Amino acid sequence: MPIDALTAPWETLAFCLLLLVAPVVAESRARRTPRWHVVVLAAALAGTLFAADASVAYLMAAVTALVHAISAWRFSRTGAAALVVSALMALGVAATVGADQITAAFLLSTVAVALRAGTMPFHVGVASLCDRAPRVQTQQLASTIALVFIHLRFVDHHDEAIALAPIIVRFGAAAAFVAALHSLVQRDLRGFYRSTTATHGGMVLAALGAASLHNYAAALLVTVSAGLALGGLGIMIASLEERVGVVAYGRSSGRVDAFPRLAVAFALFGAASVAMPGTVGFVADDLLLHTLWMESPVGTVLMILASAMLAVSTLICYSHVFLGRPASLLAPDLVPRERVVAVALAALVLILGFGPGLVLYPADAFLEVAPTPVSTPDGGSR
Amino acid sequence: MPDMLHLMLALAIVAPLLSVPAIGLRVLLADHFPSERFAFRIAEAGLAVSTLASIVVFGYFAGVFGAPVRGEVEFGRWLHIHDYEIPLVLLVDRVSVTISLFAVILTTIVARFSRTYLHKEPGFVRFFVLLAFFATGTQLVALAGALELFFAGWEILGISSAMFIGFFHERDEPVRSSVRAFGTYRFADAGLLIATVVTFELLGSARFSALGRAGTLPAAEATLIAMLFLLSAMGKSAQLPFSGWLPRAMEGPTPSSALFYGAVSIHAGLFLLLRVWPVLEVSTPARVAGVVVGLSTAFYAASVVRVHTDAKGALAHATLAQVGLILVEICLGWITLALVHLVAHALLRLGQYLRAPSLIHDSHRLGHVHHHPSWLERRAPRLAVRLYAASLHRLRLDDRIDVAFSPALALARAIDRLDRRLRSALSLDGPA
Numbered sequence: 001m002p003i004d005a006l007t008a009p010w011e012t013l014a015f016c017l018l019l020l021v022a023p024v025v026a027e028s029r030a031r032r033t034p035r036w037h038v039v040v041l042a043a044a045l046a047g048t049l050f051a052a053d054a055s056v057a058y059l060m061a062a063v064t065a066l067v068h069a070i071s072a073w074r075f076s077r078t079g080a081a082a083l084v085v086s087a088l089m090a091l092g093v094a095a096t097v098g099a100d101q102i103t104a105a106f107l108l109s110t111v112a113v114a115l116r117a118g119t120m121p122f123h124v125g126v127a128s129l130c131d132r133a134p135r136v137q138t139q140q141l142a143s144t145i146a147l148v149f150i151h152l153r154f155v156d157h158h159d160e161a162i163a164l165a166p167i168i169v170r171f172g173a174a175a176a177f178v179a180a181l182h183s184l185v186q187r188d189l190r191g192f193y194r195s196t197t198a199t200h201g202g203m204v205l206a207a208l209g210a211a212s213l214h215n216y217a218a219a220l221l222v223t224v225s226a227g228l229a230l231g232g233l234g235i236m237i238a239s240l241e242e243r244v245g246v247v248a249y250g251r252s253s254g255r256v257d258a259f260p261r262l263a264v265a266f267a268l269f270g271a272a273s274v275a276m277p278g279t280v281g282f283v284a285d286d287l288l289l290h291t292l293w294m295e296s297p298v299g300t301v302l303m304i305l306a307s308a309m310l311a312v313s314t315l316i317c318y319s320h321v322f323l324g325r326p327a328s329l330l331a332p333d334l335v336p337r338e339r340v341v342a343v344a345l346a347a348l349v350l351i352l353g354f355g356p357g358l359v360l361y362p363a364d365a366f367l368e369v370a371p372t373p374v375s376t377p378d379g380g381s382r
Numbered sequence: 383m384p385d386m387l388h389l390m391l392a393l394a395i396v397a398p399l400l401s402v403p404a405i406g407l408r409v410l411l412a413d414h415f416p417s418e419r420f421a422f423r424i425a426e427a428g429l430a431v432s433t434l435a436s437i438v439v440f441g442y443f444a445g446v447f448g449a450p451v452r453g454e455v456e457f458g459r460w461l462h463i464h465d466y467e468i469p470l471v472l473l474v475d476r477v478s479v480t481i482s483l484f485a486v487i488l489t490t491i492v493a494r495f496s497r498t499y500l501h502k503e504p505g506f507v508r509f510f511v512l513l514a515f516f517a518t519g520t521q522l523v524a525l526a527g528a529l530e531l532f533f534a535g536w537e538i539l540g541i542s543s544a545m546f547i548g549f550f551h552e553r554d555e556p557v558r559s560s561v562r563a564f565g566t567y568r569f570a571d572a573g574l575l576i577a578t579v580v581t582f583e584l585l586g587s588a589r590f591s592a593l594g595r596a597g598t599l600p601a602a603e604a605t606l607i608a609m610l611f612l613l614s615a616m617g618k619s620a621q622l623p624f625s626g627w628l629p630r631a632m633e634g635p636t637p638s639s640a641l642f643y644g645a646v647s648i649h650a651g652l653f654l655l656l657r658v659w660p661v662l663e664v665s666t667p668a669r670v671a672g673v674v675v676g677l678s679t680a681f682y683a684a685s686v687v688r689v690h691t692d693a694k695g696a697l698a699h700a701t702l703a704q705v706g707l708i709l710v711e712i713c714l715g716w717i718t719l720a721l722v723h724l725v726a727h728a729l730l731r732l733g734q735y736l737r738a739p740s741l742i743h744d745s746h747r748l749g750h751v752h753h754h755p756s757w758l759e760r761r762a763p764r765l766a767v768r769l770y771a772a773s774l775h776r777l778r779l780d781d782r783i784d785v786a787f788s789p790a791l792a793l794a795r796a797i798d799r800l801d802r803r804l805r806s807a808l809s810l811d812g813p814a
Contacts, residue, residue, distance in 0.1 A: 077810035182794055
């Protein structure tokens with residue numbers, strides 16, 4: 001295996017750890033996630049990404065989901081329950097993949113990803129996390145990236161995956177379109193975050209569907225891009241709500257003068273989530289559209305329209321939340337710990353925007369290789 | 383010296399862009415907000431370097447530094463995976479070097495003008511960040527050698543335009559106008575994005591040079607691509623039925639209105655059509671559609687400008703009428719005329735927009751201008767009255783677009799209700 005390929009799990013681990021640690025750094029000490037959660041999650045993520053065996057990798061993925069569920073429980077029982085269900089799915093994959101039931105493993109793994117990414121209509125748990133615990137949601141995005149990584153590595157190199165790809169692509173594109181349309185009528189910041197997450201959930205699922213046609217690296221880039229953009233948005237939303245409470249749209253509120261840095265960071269992560277040029281979202285979106293075209297031109301058009309609608313709803317949200325007559329607010333702008341997180345995530349969003357090859361090439365070299373021989377219907381193996 | 387050419391082309395695009403993180407990082411990391419002087423100097427330095435680089439590139443094109451340079455200049459690949467690539471390729475030709483130099487010089491002039499005009503405005507720093515961002519977008523649009531790069535620049539123009547329209551965000555109206563303009567842009571941009579994907583799939587590359595093979599495509603496919611490009615150009619250049627956002631865009635500061643809706647951005651759609659001319663050339667239906675749209679817009683805008691009472695709004699519609707005529711010229715294949723018309727028109731409008739605040743003084747000085755009945759008023763007074771009323775309401779374009787989109791919004795609300803029910807049925811939590 002070339003050196004490039006060996007860097008893929010390390011790089012993915014780095015993104016996952018960043019998303020795992022970022023909310024902890026940004027949080028005030030009193031509300032901080034217990035340290036053991038972070039340590040266990042980091043170890044389980046490393047185990048997920050570096051496991052040579054599919055069953056072990058999915059077992060580790062189940063552990064991460066359960067630890068997230070424990071973190072989520074005090075904020076959102078619905079979110080915690082969805083995470084437990086996804087853990088059960090991961091355990092199911094571990095069992096079925098061990099018994100050479102690759103089709104069942106593929107389907108279970110796909111549903112687990114849809115649950116974790118918040119793809120409509122599997123979005124109820126993630127929507128609850130977006131509403132009640134955006135920082136836990138950011139952390140669980142880290143392990144969603146790891147889950148996608150092992151899905152691409154272990155269960156996507158299969159003829160059944162290719163056969164099911166058109167269905168998954170169309171389903172993902174339709175889910176993204178519906179969620180983006182939904183985002184246009186949201187009346188509060190949490191609703192915006194929910195529907196943005198659901199739109200990206202559809203994109204991730206569609207990318208996963210198209211991945212089986214040797215677009216593994218593209219699917220990983222789409223997931224990393226969604227993770228960074230949504231993670232950044234989640235942390236900024238949590239920071240804003242700590243200062244001003246729950247934000248409903250109503251009249252424009254003029255917060256940009258009180259929180260200029262928060263507004264800049266929100267705008268940047270919002271721009272990344274709607275594929276603005278210069279951000280990783282732009283390249284990921286472009287690559288996604290080209291891979292989708294192979295499976296479904298209609299799905300591609302739906303995805304383009306979804307992206308356009310999401311961009312409009314992001315501007316609507318920004319204008320309601322930050323613009324308007326200057327308000328006199330006593331709360332401070334981003335404090336240093338939050339600024340560090342915003343700058344680190346923003347830097348990564350921009351660096352990957354200009355150099356997407358940093359993720360793509362190692363991931364392509366690593367994920368293109370099927371880890372174990374998989375039997376094919378004609379009795380051969382590949 | 384090809385290396386020098388590469389450097390200059392890169393600087394023409396990247397130099398203004400570098401001032402964005404330079405100012406942005408200072409905003410994020412420093413304790414104090416940057417001063418006006420700092421923001422202006424950084425933005426002006428980026429623009430000055432870009433201007434010099436554009437002049438040198440023009441020199442290469444004109445043959446000042448040896449044999450004239452023409453064609454694609456390769457910078458490698460933005461990404462390349464299997465059979466898909468986004469090439470980093472710029473184009474040096476008559477259209478690109480003219481527009482690049484022209485746009486950066488106008489942006490630099492407007493930047494200098496704005497330093498005084500916006501002195502002590504609360505959004506001074508934001509204005510210069512956006513101006514640098516916009517300059518990057520125009521250079522990318524002008525010099526891009528492939529549709530993906532062009533699209534990146536195109537999007538930058540769109541977002542910076544929306545931000546400028548909503549610049550005075552303390553009032554509700556500019557913010558609403560900004561969202562409306564951005565919505566129109568994104569809807570029309572979908573056409574460009576679909577066209578880019580389809581072009582790549584059908585021609586094997588999204589380079590502008592590959593569009594020369596458009597003649598080999600079946601007529602229906604060539605027409606589909608040409609129509610998508612035309613749709614995108616119509617949105618960006620505010621052609622009917624997308625003209626409603628342009629008068630609303632006058633909510634922005636005068637210098638940005640001058641640069642965007644007088645000089646550069648409003649002509650970007652026309653520039654796109656000049657760039658993709660080989661596709662347009664082989665599609666007669668698209669060219670006919672372009673002529674119809676251009677003439678309709680020119681007629682509509684000429685009618686509205688006669689009844690408009692505010693200076694910037696009248697200028698916006700006067701601009702629109704000329705842009706409609708340039709669209710007609712392009713679709714008729716009069717490319718050189720269209721390019722000359724575009725440059726001359728942009729220069730005239732820039733001056734007019736920048737002088738718009740002085741028009742009040744001028745009108746006081748000149749006194750009342752008597753109304754002389756027009757030919758239509760003399761021949762068909764009833765029709766003239768109807769036309770007057772329709773022009774006053776701008777054909778209710780915005781209302782009609784709202785009506786066209788209302789089923790989609792109704793569907794979105796239905797989805798919202800369904801989503802609430804689903805989440806409430808499956809929820810294990812109490813109220814948030």
